[in-house]
Amino acid sequence: MTTTRTVGIVGAGQLARMMAQAAIPLDIRLVLLAVDAQDGAAKVVPDVIVGPPDDPDKIRELAKRSDVLTFDHELVDPDMLAALEAEGHVVYPSSATMALAQNKRRQRAELAAAGLPVPAFRDVDDIDDVLGFAQEHQWPVVVKASRGGYDGRGVWVVADEAEAHQVVTEAQGAGLVLLVEEYLDLDCELAVLVARRPNGELVVWEPVETVQREGVCNELCVPVDADIRLIAEAVGVARMIAQEIEAVGVLAVEFFLSNGHLYINELAPRPHNSGHWTIEGATTSQFEQHLRAVLDLPLGDTSLRAPAIATENLLGPEDGSDPVTRLPAALGMRGAHVHFYGKAVRPGRKLGHVTVLGTDRQEVRYRASLAVHQLMGKGESQ
Amino acid sequence: MTTTRTVGIVGAGQLARMMAQAAIPLDIRLVLLAVDAQDGAAKVVPDVIVGPPDDPDKIRELAKRSDVLTFDHELVDPDMLAALEAEGHVVYPSSATMALAQNKRRQRAELAAAGLPVPAFRDVDDIDDVLGFAQEHQWPVVVKASRGGYDGRGVWVVADEAEAHQVVTEAQGAGLVLLVEEYLDLDCELAVLVARRPNGELVVWEPVETVQREGVCNELCVPVDADIRLIAEAVGVARMIAQEIEAVGVLAVEFFLSNGHLYINELAPRPHNSGHWTIEGATTSQFEQHLRAVLDLPLGDTSLRAPAIATENLLGPEDGSDPVTRLPAALGMRGAHVHFYGKAVRPGRKLGHVTVLGTDRQEVRYRASLAVHQLMGKGESQ
Numbered sequence: 001m002t003t004t005r006t007v008g009i010v011g012a013g014q015l016a017r018m019m020a021q022a023a024i025p026l027d028i029r030l031v032l033l034a035v036d037a038q039d040g041a042a043k044v045v046p047d048v049i050v051g052p053p054d055d056p057d058k059i060r061e062l063a064k065r066s067d068v069l070t071f072d073h074e075l076v077d078p079d080m081l082a083a084l085e086a087e088g089h090v091v092y093p094s095s096a097t098m099a100l101a102q103n104k105r106r107q108r109a110e111l112a113a114a115g116l117p118v119p120a121f122r123d124v125d126d127i128d129d130v131l132g133f134a135q136e137h138q139w140p141v142v143v144k145a146s147r148g149g150y151d152g153r154g155v156w157v158v159a160d161e162a163e164a165h166q167v168v169t170e171a172q173g174a175g176l177v178l179l180v181e182e183y184l185d186l187d188c189e190l191a192v193l194v195a196r197r198p199n200g201e202l203v204v205w206e207p208v209e210t211v212q213r214e215g216v217c218n219e220l221c222v223p224v225d226a227d228i229r230l231i232a233e234a235v236g237v238a239r240m241i242a243q244e245i246e247a248v249g250v251l252a253v254e255f256f257l258s259n260g261h262l263y264i265n266e267l268a269p270r271p272h273n274s275g276h277w278t279i280e281g282a283t284t285s286q287f288e289q290h291l292r293a294v295l296d297l298p299l300g301d302t303s304l305r306a307p308a309i310a311t312e313n314l315l316g317p318e319d320g321s322d323p324v325t326r327l328p329a330a331l332g333m334r335g336a337h338v339h340f341y342g343k344a345v346r347p348g349r350k351l352g353h354v355t356v357l358g359t360d361r362q363e364v365r366y367r368a369s370l371a372v373h374q375l376m377g378k379g380e381s382q
Numbered sequence: 383m384t385t386t387r388t389v390g391i392v393g394a395g396q397l398a399r400m401m402a403q404a405a406i407p408l409d410i411r412l413v414l415l416a417v418d419a420q421d422g423a424a425k426v427v428p429d430v431i432v433g434p435p436d437d438p439d440k441i442r443e444l445a446k447r448s449d450v451l452t453f454d455h456e457l458v459d460p461d462m463l464a465a466l467e468a469e470g471h472v473v474y475p476s477s478a479t480m481a482l483a484q485n486k487r488r489q490r491a492e493l494a495a496a497g498l499p500v501p502a503f504r505d506v507d508d509i510d511d512v513l514g515f516a517q518e519h520q521w522p523v524v525v526k527a528s529r530g531g532y533d534g535r536g537v538w539v540v541a542d543e544a545e546a547h548q549v550v551t552e553a554q555g556a557g558l559v560l561l562v563e564e565y566l567d568l569d570c571e572l573a574v575l576v577a578r579r580p581n582g583e584l585v586v587w588e589p590v591e592t593v594q595r596e597g598v599c600n601e602l603c604v605p606v607d608a609d610i611r612l613i614a615e616a617v618g619v620a621r622m623i624a625q626e627i628e629a630v631g632v633l634a635v636e637f638f639l640s641n642g643h644l645y646i647n648e649l650a651p652r653p654h655n656s657g658h659w660t661i662e663g664a665t666t667s668q669f670e671q672h673l674r675a676v677l678d679l680p681l682g683d684t685s686l687r688a689p690a691i692a693t694e695n696l697l698g699p700e701d702g703s704d705p706v707t708r709l710p711a712a713l714g715m716r717g718a719h720v721h722f723y724g725k726a727v728r729p730g731r732k733l734g735h736v737t738v739l740g741t742d743r744q745e746v747r748y749r750a751s752l753a754v755h756q757l758m759g760k761g762e763s764q
Contacts, residue, residue: 003706017406024403024426025734027706027722044406046428283717283739298714305687324385324409332680335665340409352407357665 004029005295008062009041010053011072014341014350015271015287016041018279019072022287028295033062040342041072056080063089068294070249071270074101075148092198092248092294093269100245101269105146105179111264114244116237119256119263124178130164137182143167146177155215157183184258189265190224190231191254191274192238195289196247198296203289204239205282205302207231210254210274216350220277220311221365222304230262237264250275250290273313273350278302280337280355281309306357310364312372314352316345323351323375330354336371386411387677390444391423392435393454396723396732397653397669398423400661401454404670410677415444422724423454438462445471450676452631453652456483474580474630474676475651482627483651487528487561493646496626498619501638501645506560512546519564525549528559537597539565566640571647572606572613573636573656574620577671578629580678585671586621587664587684589613592636592656598732602659602693603747604686612644619646632657632672655695655732660684662719662737663691688739692746694754696734698727705733705757712736718753 005028009016012034020041023030033049034042042048047065051058053075063069068090069081081095093101100106108121122133124143134141143164145154154176156167171178189212193205209226211219224231238253241264245251252272254265275286284292284300292299314323322345323330330338333356340352354371358364387410391398394416402423405412415431416424424430429447433440435457445451450472451463463477475483482488490503504515506525516523525546527536536558538549553560571592578584591608593601606613620635623646627633634654636647657668666674666682674681696705704727705712712720715738722734736753740746 003704020426021403021406024399025719025721026709027724029425043411044402044428046426292713297710300713301717303717322385327408328679331674331682335683335685337407339407342409 003027006031006066007291007294008066008069009033009072010059010062010069010076012036012039012041012045012048013072014040014343014352016072017044017341018276018285018287018339019271019291020045022285022291026288026291028291031062031065033058038344043342054080056083060084063087063091068092070290070294071098074098074268074270078102090294093251094246094248097245097247097269101267102147104144104266105177107267108179108181111241114240116240116264117262119184120182122180124168124180127165127168130158130168130180131161133180134158134161134164140183142181142183143171144179144181145171146179148176153215184256184263187257187259188224188226189254189256190226190234191252191272192234193272193275193278193286194238194242194247194251194253195249195286195293195299195302196242196251197293197299198248200243201299202239202242203299203302204235205275205278205286206304207234208274208277216313216315216348217273218313218315219365219369220274220309221361222277222281222309223307223361225361226257227260230257230260233262237262241267245269249293250286276339276353277309277311277355279339280357281305281311306364307359308361308364309355309357310361310368311353311355312365312368313350314340314354314372314375316347316349316351317376318347319377320345320347321377323377326375326377329374330371333367333371333374336367338371338375385409388413388448389673389676390448390451391415391454392441392444392451392458394418394421394423394427394430395454396422396725396734398454399426399723400658400667400669400721401653401673402427404667404673408670408673410673413444413447415440420726425724436462438465442466445469445473450474452672452676453480456480456650456652460484472676475633476628476630479627479629479651483649484529486526486648487559489649490561490563493623496622498622498646499644501566502564504562506550506562509547509550512540512550512562513543515562516540516543516546522565524563524565525553526561526563527553528561530558535597566638566645569639569641570606570608571636571638572608572616573634573654574616575654575657575660575668576620576624576629576633576635577631577668577675577681577684578624578633579675579681580630582625583681584621584624585681585684586617587657587660587668588686589616590656590659598695598697598730599655600695600697601747601750602656602691603743604659604663604691605689605743607743608639609642612639612642615644619644623649631675632668658721658735659691659693659737661721662739663687663693688746689741690743690746691737691739692743692750693735693737694747694750695732696722696736696754696757698729698731698733699758700729701759702727702729703759705759708757708759711756712753715749715753715756718749720753720757 078099209221209224252268356368460481591603591606634650638645738750
């Protein structure tokens with residue numbers, strides 16, 4: 001008889017890898033379903049099933065070997081998950097939450113119906129929906145894939161009718177389901193991470209400012225530098241969503257701040273890029289918390305460990321060189337916490353991040369950024 | 383071509399397990415030599431060689447698969463390590479350091495010769511050495527095994543001549559090499575952890591008070607509640623020892639404080655029980671630091687993350703029950719960081735620890751202790 005709890009994770013990317021770190025002290029065993037045995041998390045976890053995330057037999061095998069099934073990504077068929085639930089397997093986030101996370105049309109519709117702040121939007125069945133919407137809300141507009149996009153993929157800022165024709169034709173030709181939203185002038189973006197247990201216990205971390213560059217989240221910064229009332233509103237909205245959809249595990253809610261108003265951008269029902277700062281910056285990291293929540297264990301304290309925290313993402317350098325070779329330079333930066341995801345290098349690919357804790361917002365941003373510069377070889381003489 | 387660095391660890395206990403956690407973000411690959419595939423660390427590391435630590439072929443295989451060889455314990459033949467060094471393998475701590483760590487007679491002699499504060503001592507070749515020493519220093523005296531003891535094993539407080547006869551006869555009969563030391567009335571015990579790189583770079587953590595019960599280290603507390611000048615002296619001594627023996631990796635130096643004087647108790651050239659508080663309590667943990675040091679990477683910031691930190695060890699309950707089953711109760715304690723070592727339960731065996739950070743020494747001790755009580759089932763109604 002074993003007392004060890006087992007969590008099965010669909011996917012073996014950086015989120016699963018950081019969950020692996022968090023699982024060790026709690027004696028939580030992980031089993032992964034990895035596309036490739038060389039995936040980031042598969043390299044650091046002994047128990048790996050190799051197979052695609054949409055293979056029903058593999059997912060069922062994973063579920064059978066686990067007390068609860070959870071996810072590194074959203075590329076899983078909710079109907080398959082519902083079937084597992086019907087068979088008595090515990091799946092968190094649930095099939096219903098996963099279905100909602102994968103459907104931006106439904107997300108917008110349900111959040112708007114609940115009276116929560118979302119940008120103006122419309123489902124796009126044909127080009128006339130975009131043109132009509134632009135007439136009401138003016139150009140540019142934002143066309144989005146309802147499913148599958150992230151990090152700027154699946155999102156198009158469309159300036160005029162000609163561009164709208166082009167984008168809609170191409171995207172629909174590729175089989176994408178689309179919606180259109182108003183274009184917002186952004187003051188800043190922020191995210192609120194919530195964790196919720198099956199019994200309803202709910203905790204929230206300090207909101208984090210997310211700085212995007214070219215559609216990719218590049219930097220996280222705590223505390224958020226914005227109107228306190230809007231930040232408080234964001235926390236309230238995130239809590240409400242978690243309760244409303246009965247999320248279990250970590251739920252990340254991303255927000256836009258625009259002209260003094262708050263808008264929900266997206267939901268992700270799992271540990272999220274915007275929460276990587278919690279590994280060092282909070283008493284309980286999002287990864288430990290997610291494992292606790294899906295196993296229905298008491299949730300941990302989310303309080304800050306420092307007055308100011310910055311996390312900068314590490315993207316693959318343009319020259320294809322591997323930042324791991326430059327680890328010594330980055331570790332030479334006092335207090336830089338370096339995290340590699342164990343991925344093969346490709347220019348622009350997220351390979352890791354660096355977190356710095358301190359007392360001053362600008363100073364921690366500077367130091368995290370400098371450490372990442374070192375890893376990318378930008379500090380080297382030519 | 384891989385850029386990943388590989389560290390081979392002889393042994394797969396809790397120290398290797400906690401190194402495994404620290405290795406993940408730095409993209410450091412671990413290979414373990416485990417006595418059993420169910421050892422604590424072997425369960426969380428994919429790459430494990432199974433075999434005894436004194437098998438030359440297994441250790442050589444481990445060395446060949448690693449950039450550097452290091453240790454979870456001291457049960458390794460230093461001559462075998464010297465042979466590996468001669469073959470060009472990198473071994474940290476070195477064979478010379480390991481030899482010193484395994485020989486308390488030599489430790490005492492060399493530290494005394496360097497003018498460092500050690501208790502009065504004498505090598506014991508026969509019973510007359512004990513009796514003569516007791517005549518000079520009065521009863522009781524402390525008889526110790528020169529090699530192999532820890533956590534109270536291999537240490538006897540001897541009250542009189544009759545007891546001395548009995549202890550020496552039995553211990554020598556068991557093949558142990560002995561020494562005798564003066565018995566000190568302890569004000570408190572403390573430990574200083576140092577880390578040193580091959581190039582001489584050296585860092586020190588805040589000294590930690592170690593509270594023993596029945597010869598077993600039960601509790602750690604930072605800061606040390608003792609005369610500041612003695613604490614500073616301890617730091618100076620620990621630095622000097624690390625430099626003198628050219629330690630590479632973490633070196634723990636344990637001290638006695640007795641009647642206003644400082645005495646060196648023991649050395650351990652590796653991450654140590656007295657440093658477990660650094661996982662949450664310091665910017666860089668002893669486990670990450672050890673990996674950095676043996677790989678000759680820049681050392682990390684050792685500063686405290688909170689004004690007061692307590693770690694309480696979790697020992698196997700007398701009734702043989704598994705504390706892992708009581709994880710929910712312990713996680714219900716706000717801010718309790720629970721660490722399980724993945725070991726089979728035996729009464730009195732070290733199975734894990736709990737760390738709490740805060741601002742008040744008594745409060746963090748109380749909370750850590752309460753969490754451990756929960757894990758041991760002491761808080762349960764009968």
